[in-house]
Amino acid sequence: MRRPTESRLRRTFADVLLATAAAGAAIVGGAACGGASTTLGPADGDGGTPPTTPGFTTLCDPNTNQTSLLASLRATPALDGATWRTETAFTRGADPGQPGNVVPDPEALGDGWSGQNSEVNGTMCAGAKDRTAFLAKVQGFRVLPPSREQCASLYPPNTYEGFGCSTSYILYTRGDQIGIARTNDEIKSLISTFDTLGEAMWAAQNAGYTRSCNGSYDNKPDSEYRATPDGGWDLSLLSGVCQQELFKVLVHVDYAGNITILSKEDLGKQQSCPVAGRRPAGLRAGPLEANAQPIGEHFASMATLEAASVTAFRRLHRQLAAYGAAQELLARIRKAARDEVRHARATSALARKYGVTPVKPQIAAEGAAPSLLAIALENAREGCVRETYGALVAQLQKHRAADDDVREVMVAIADEETEHAALSWDIAAWIETQVGDTERALLVAERRTAFAMLASELACASSPDVQHVAGVPAAREALRMLEGLGPMMLAA
Numbered sequence: 001m002r003r004p005t006e007s008r009l010r011r012t013f014a015d016v017l018l019a020t021a022a023a024g025a026a027i028v029g030g031a032a033c034g035g036a037s038t039t040l041g042p043a044d045g046d047g048g049t050p051p052t053t054p055g056f057t058t059l060c061d062p063n064t065n066q067t068s069l070l071a072s073l074r075a076t077p078a079l080d081g082a083t084w085r086t087e088t089a090f091t092r093g094a095d096p097g098q099p100g101n102v103v104p105d106p107e108a109l110g111d112g113w114s115g116q117n118s119e120v121n122g123t124m125c126a127g128a129k130d131r132t133a134f135l136a137k138v139q140g141f142r143v144l145p146p147s148r149e150q151c152a153s154l155y156p157p158n159t160y161e162g163f164g165c166s167t168s169y170i171l172y173t174r175g176d177q178i179g180i181a182r183t184n185d186e187i188k189s190l191i192s193t194f195d196t197l198g199e200a201m202w203a204a205q206n207a208g209y210t211r212s213c214n215g216s217y218d219n220k221p222d223s224e225y226r227a228t229p230d231g232g233w234d235l236s237l238l239s240g241v242c243q244q245e246l247f248k249v250l251v252h253v254d255y256a257g258n259i260t261i262l263s264k265e266d267l268g269k270q271q272s273c274p275v276a277g278r279r280p281a282g283l284r285a286g287p288l289e290a291n292a293q294p295i296g297e298h299f300a301s302m303a304t305l306e307a308a309s310v311t312a313f314r315r316l317h318r319q320l321a322a323y324g325a326a327q328e329l330l331a332r333i334r335k336a337a338r339d340e341v342r343h344a345r346a347t348s349a350l351a352r353k354y355g356v357t358p359v360k361p362q363i364a365a366e367g368a369a370p371s372l373l374a375i376a377l378e379n380a381r382e383g384c385v386r387e388t389y390g391a392l393v394a395q396l397q398k399h400r401a402a403d404d405d406v407r408e409v410m411v412a413i414a415d416e417e418t419e420h421a422a423l424s425w426d427i428a429a430w431i432e433t434q435v436g437d438t439e440r441a442l443l444v445a446e447r448r449t450a451f452a453m454l455a456s457e458l459a460c461a462s463s464p465d466v467q468h469v470a471g472v473p474a475a476r477e478a479l480r481m482l483e484g485l486g487p488m489m490l491a492a
Contacts (some may be wrong), residue, residue, distance in 0.1 A: 005429075006422035011390050013418070016484030018100055020477055056236065059201075060213035068445040070119045070170065070437065072198025075190050081124035082172035085180075086491055088150055089113040089144045090164030115142060117171070119441030134176060141178055143167055144478070166487050193255055197225060200233035200253040207259050209237040209251060210453050221248055221266065231255045234262065236258040274302040274472070275390040275454070276347075277309030277340060278316075278382045278420070282364030294463035296356030303347040303358035306340055309362050312382070314339035319375050329430060332423050339416040346409045353405065354469075373439050376431040377446045383424025384452040385489055391417035392481055393472055401471030408463070410471070415434035444491075451489050455482055 002010070091112040117124075117139075128134035144165055145151045151165035169182035170190065181190040184206055191199050201211070212220045224236040232254040239247045248265040276299055317333045348358050370378075394414035401407045432440050458478040467474060473481060 003422060003426070004268045005425050006419060009388070009391075009418060009422050009425070012485070012488060013395050016392060017396060018400075019484055020473075020480045040305075053224055053236070056226045056234075057209055059223040059225055059235075068119065068441050069187075069198045070121050071441060072196035073121050073170075073191065074193075074196050074199070075172070076192035077174065079121035079122055080128075080173045080175070081120060082170055083117040083120045083124060084168060084441070085115060085117055085141075085171040086166065086168045087113065087115045087142065087144045088166040090148045092231060097122060107154075110144065113142060113144060115139065118444065119437060125173050128173070129176060134173070138171070138173060138178060141171065141180075143169065143180065143182070166491070168491060188257060191257065194253055194257040195231055195255060195356065197227075197233060199257075199396055200225075200235060203253050203257045203259060204235050204237055204251055207251075209235070209239055209249060210456055211449055212238045212343065212453075220246070228252065238267075239264075264343055273459075274298060274305065275386055275393065276302045276305040276454040277343070277417075278312040278387050278424075279388070280308055280312035280315055280363055281378065282366070283308050283361060293354055293356070293465065295465045295469050296351055296354035298463075298466045299347050299351035299354060300356040300358040303351050304361050306347055307344040307358075308361035308363060309340045310337050310344065311361070313340060313384060315366065316375070316379075319370060323372050323375075323434070325427075325430060329423070329427060332419075332426075336416075336420050336423060338469055339420070343413050343416070346413070350403075350406060350409060355413075371443065372431060372434060376428065376435065376439070376443055379424055379427050379431070380443045380446040381450040383421065385447055385454060387417065387424055388421040388489070389482055389485060391421040392485065393478075396420075396473060399471070399473040401469065403469045447489050451482070451486065455479060458482060 003347070073079075073082055075082070085107060089111055125131045125138060142283070144155060144167060146319055148164060153168045155165040167182070169180050170187065172179050172190070179190075181187045187202070191202075194200050194203055205211070211221055211223045220238060226234050228381045232252055234250060234252050236248065236250050239249045246267040248267055250262040252260045252262055254260070273422070313333050313336045317330055317337070317482075320333070321330055353360050391414065395419050396412055398407055398410040398414045401410060428443070432443070458475060466472065472478075
């Protein structure tokens with residue numbers, strides 16, 4: 001019998017694919033342009049943190065830099081406290097795919113509303129006249145409509161957790177006042193003066209700039225920052241998406257949240273490749289064959305990433321074993337590594353069928369043993385976001401690929417990658433029991449950053465041959481599919 005996490009994930013995948021088709025993107029040819037290029041830069045050989053520009057500090061050190069908006073929030077006028085709030089309502093019922101489960105009438109399930117607070121800044125209700133009574137009022141504060149139909153029409157369903165609708169926002173208190181900030185305009189108004197790094201990063205990301213970390217995956221420079229004498233921030237970020245010109249951009253965010261471009265460096269066009277497998281830190285690969293057909297390049301890139309994920313899972317096993325992870329989790333990680341060996345062989349055969357020999361992944365040596373937080377951040381990025389989306393795409397490919405051999409390969413890969421995605425979420429759940437509220441908030445922020453990065457990578461189209469033969473989604477479909485996973489990936 002499937003584990004509960006995998007069952008919920010499969011139900012979510014089915015719902016997302018149905019919703020994507022219903023939105024007007026029929027299940028016909030198209031290709032996602034996801035993932036990072038495997039045509040990478042020279043290795044530094046030590047797997048350590050890349051050097052920073054003089055005067056700048058890396059944005060990629062999880063142990064020293066906190067760029068979470070809420071952790072950095074310094075609103076004007078001052079707040080007593082603020083928290084990320086997630087509301088859910090209208091339980092969907094039991095999983096019809098599980099033996100013995102019966103799905104009752106949705107109305108018989110009732111409202112099922114819940115409001116959960118996660119990361120907290122300050123002390124909620126500290127300035128209230130009657131703090132005990134006001135805390136109860138805040139805990140019962142509700143945004144979601146009381147009608148099932150209205151709730152589902154206004155707010156996206158959280159199908160992964162089995163709810164008909166959900167929403168997340170910043171909930172804050174000043175004295176005896178309750179306030180929320182849900183839209184970008186509301187959050188900007190709440191910030192008022194952008195005098196912290198997290199606030200500046202929020203402004204830059206909302207302007208379309210993205211943070212880049214672990215740049216050795218795709219020859220992108222790691223992002224950096226520095227405070228400026230005028231009370232603002234200089235941020236070295238990225239602008240652009242795959243198969244378009246990519247730029248390293250130095251932007252200045254002033255005290256009012258205005259953004260000025262200080263410099264722009266052309267990094268050239270970025271090659272697209274599949275979102276496949278879990279990437280290990282320090283991954284590099286040589287260039288693909290010159291003048292190769294796009295479909296051959298696609299499967300060669302996929303094979304390289306699948307081979308690299310073998311190393312990723314073996315490292316993850318050693319790392320989590322050192323922190324005393326449950327034997328059940330460790331056994332699943334070992335199985336995932338074995339699965340990826342088969343995936344690499346199968347996709348290599350597909351690449352050779354289309355005239356390309358995959359390159360062996362080049363992976364820098366491991367550095368110092370990572371902290372549990374660093375492991376969790378990588379799992380949030382590589383497992384909970386990228387691997388989960390990749391598993392969803394594989395579920396589509398096993399039905400839609402035009403090549404019989406591709407469909408046969410993807411039947412096995414889709415099911416096993418779905419198991420790996422469920423494993424990622426179970427690892428995340430275990431780690432969250434080992435860390436505090438601050439670390440859990442950083443993990444939510446990491447998923448949101450990875451989600452935005454992946455969305456930018458998916459906003460372009462691949463060759464029609466790849467679209468037809470591989471059966472992966474076109475750009476519009478890919479973005480709809482990712483948006484469908486949003487309630488799960490972005491929830492606090």
